[in-house]
Amino acid sequence: MLLVPSDPLNPRRVDPHFAGQATAARDRGIPVARIDHDAIGDPERAVAGVPPAEDAVYRGWMMSAAEYDGFAQALAARDVLLRTSPAAYRAAHELPGWYDVVRELTPASTWTDGDDVPQLVTAAERLGTGPAVLRDYVKSMKHYWDEAAYIPELADREGVERVARRFRELREDSFTGGYVLRRFEDFVGAEARTWWVDGRCVLVTPHPDTPNDLPEGSSFPELALDLPFVTVDVVWRADGVLRVVEVGDGQVSDWPGTWDPAALVDCLFRDNR
Known part of the structure; x- marks a missing residue:
């Protein structure tokens, strides 16, 4: 199941920012459920109405690690299992959780x-x-x-x-x-956003801040990322060395508006295609 935020102006609809991903999921037979992100401080209310699911992936606005923990617990009470555990979310979302994995590749x-x-x-x-x-x-x-x-x-x-x-x-x-x-390191050109599912890089896209600019020769390092769904932003340093700028939880990493959201859905739910 794909979980997405509802539209704050019309809770019966998907937030327009994530509507393309929701449509792509439905087109592939993946159930989609809405959550009320504005109510995330009251997680039971935020997830009211979400049906049971053995494998749920959230694609939505950022949460703190504490908010995600409450979110996961409220979903578990409704027999919904998030693919990314609270511990995995914190590890990807907060720098101390991922720094050692990329220590040699990042400032x-x-x-x-x-x-x-x-x-x-x-x-x-x-x-x-x-x-x-x-x-x-x-x-x-x-x-x-x-x-x-x-x-x-x-x-x-x-x-x-x-x-x-x-x-x-x-x-x-x-x-x-x-x-x-x-x-501080002297980076040149635009960043690329790499998308990792189950420890494997499955997509390389532009960074959402520069959605029309995918760096030439974009590649990705070999990383021991024992996490279910993360993004790794990479950029070239002035001396031609590829560097990791940021690691993030893939559930709350923005998608470049110039790319087809179906590509992401296919990678997340490849066993359902």
């Missing part, structure tokens, strides 16, 4: 537990000197690059603190886990 990183700025300064010392990018376990504020993401020099304690305070202010209640410092 060097360190992180804190919580939003204590002095602890962040100590973490910066562990990473050394030079430029870095700040984020939390889930998200950066790249659209506020100069004020809340990019740190020109890790040794500049005041600069680190200033960017951290602004980042924390902008993230508000969405701040997740702790601060993460990632050593």
Whole structure:
């Protein structure tokens, strides 16, 4: 079964952002059920009406790991088994869960537990000197690059603190886990989004931010991703080395609007074709 959010303006319809995926699933005989994402804080209400299913995949808006845990429990009470467990979701969704798997293929990183700025300064010392990018376990504020993401020099304690305070202010209640410092690397060109099912790369698409631009020579690294459904965003570094930018849970990774959503549905439910 494919689970998708309902349209907030018409709960009897699928959210338009995911309608193409829902249609593709139905065309292939895959049952589709709607959830109320706006009610995810009350998971029993959010999943009311979802029928039983032995293998359910969610494709929808992002949830925190805690919200996903409640979501999974509420579905289990309705005899719905999510393919991705809460533990697997957290491992893919939060950087500390996936960093070690791609350590050699991604910028060097360190992180804190919580939003204590002095602890962040100590973490910066562990990473050394030079430029870095700040984020939390889930998200950066790249659209506020100069004020809340990019740190020109890790040794500049005041600069680190200033960017951290602004980042924390902008993230508000969405701040997740702790601060993460990632050593800055010079990437060139657009990112590609690779889609992995059961540890195997099954699709390479443009990144949704650049849906018309699939980098030439796009490829993917060999990774020991023991997770049911994830995405891995890759990009070329200026010296021609392929680098992993991000790993994410595939259920909440956006799909490029220029690509046929049926391709994703076919990969997710290939045993049903």
